[in-house]
Amino acid sequence: MALQIFNSLTRQKEPFVPLEEGKVKMYVCGPTVYNYIHIGNARPAIVYDTVRRYLIYRGFDVTYISNFTDVDDKLIRTAKELGEDVPQVAERFINAYFEDTGALGCLRADAHPRVTDHMEEIIEFIRVLEDKGYAYESEGDVYYRTRKFEGYGKLSHQSIDELKVGARIEAGDKKEDELDFTLWKAAKPGEIQWESPWGRGRPGWHIECSVMARTHLGDTLDIHAGGQDLTFPHHENEIAQSEALTEQTFARYWMHNGYINIENEKMSKSLGNFVLVHDILKQLDPMVLRFFMLSVHYRHPINFSQELVDDAAAGLERLQTACFNLRHRLGVSADMGKDTENWLKEIAGIRTEFTEAMDDDFNTAKAISSLFDLARLSNTYLKEEQTASEVLQKFLDLFEELSDVLGFSFGQEEELLDADIEALLEERVEARKNRNFQRADEIRDLLKEKNIVLEDTAQGTRWKRG
RNA sequence: GGCGGCAUAGCCAAGUGGUAAGGCGUGGGUCUGCAACACCCUUAUUCACCGGUUCGAAUCCGGUUGCCGCCUCCA
Secondary structure, three states: OOOEEEEOOOOEEEEOOOOOOOEEEEEEOOOEOOOOOEHHHHHHHHHHHHHHHHHHHOOOEEEEEEOEEOOOHHHHHHHHHHOOOHHHHHHHHHHHHHHHHHHOOOOOOOEOOEHHHOHHHHHHHHHHHHHOOOEEEEOOEEEEOHHHOOOOOOOOOOOHHHHHHHOOOOOOOOOOOOOOEEEEEEOOOOOOOEOOOOOOEEEOOOHHHHHHHHHHHOOOEEEEEEEHHHHHHHHHHHHHHHHHHHOOOOEEEEEEEOOEEEOOEEOOOOOOOOOEHHHHOOOOOHHHHHHHHHOOOOOOOEEEOHHHHHHHHHHHHHHHHHHHHHHHHHHHOOEOOOOHHHHHHHHHHHHHHHHHHHHEOOOHHHHHHHHHHHHHHHHHHHOOOOEOHHHHHHHHHHHHHHHHHHOOOOOOOOOOOOHHHHHHHHHHHHHHHOOOHHHHHHHHHHHHHOOEEEEEEOOEEEEEEO
């Protein structure tokens, strides 16, 4: 079964066939960097990072581009409020973005282009649109002549007239048609601005993605992705701009992830329930947040609440414990297992299960259930009195292989204990041997206070950080 | 008004024609000196409701109800 992707353009799953065999050009709309990212921004970051990892796992050569919108109205406003200039604000939140998404296990894109580094290309792009009759200047602004683009509405599946019903009509509008959107915006005095054929100004909202995608990936992308809310108008407008200019298909597969609600409510500024990744990670293991995000299919809405996060943490811990227990056993027991072939076959079967889930439009929820199957299987194996190192190692390898695709890391740093704690551990072994359970329990309690949890097994006592 | 989505156990969540994955939680049991970890069993004769198609539907069709999103800045 081939990899299938749900394409927003056709509203159905399609076999994924990149334009150039073996190579994938992927563009993900990045944030406007006027604040720390919230968990709604974290979802696409995590989801498409996982898509990318899986494509790589499947053997594709992926070029992954994700932009920063580092100039726009919100940035200008924020800079004003903070008494800084726009580049300063952008720089700070770009750094914060890397810090936050890095903690969440997201790999760096092959490039993170910024709007302000592409002014020449943007101006040139608009100029060509103007030449072709798709753009017109009006009092220093430049607008896109929406009605001229035949396919307008094909992504959001709306006809232009349906869209028009909902369009806002502003008094004294400089546009020819209320559906026309801004390509270039004349600057007000004091605002950040660039020289252009239409006077000093800055780019409109949608043009930057068309330009940066083309600059870094060429005329046709394999995958263009972003949040569901970007479908209209952002992505619709990108298509109009790019396809008017190049007369080529802009993106072949469009992916859109669902929203996040907070405690069953839409996250919004007015409700005051914005959850910033920067804040939540102070009290939440980033891997738990990632696990939580991937435990629901990316196109479905997801509800964020303390209770659900706690559930996710418990689930993730089960997987971590399974790995931990495998490592302990690998370190202490002899290499003597039976039925090795059968176990190896079962392990391999789980890889297939996982791949089939991911092939089906990146069904990470189902893929995660394969990890749980793997945990159950390995835990069952650990009940055997005799184990084979080869099998234990294969279990660990598959855990690592699959969790790496999902971007989880089950930390395994070899830690050393202080000498006095080692001494207590040894004393406890003696005490238990002598059936001095009172002393043994005393030591266990003592270490628990130091956040070291002891577990007695048939293969000796193991410890972990609580 | 237009376009679209969702409704599966206490909670979360897969599942798009073949007789309900998985996780968390619950209850019982096994293991253990006691724990912990783990394992086994338990928790939906049923998938919002009503019709229809079919040998067979959570899955397809029609209708009803409820919730949500987009059409306006937004991941």
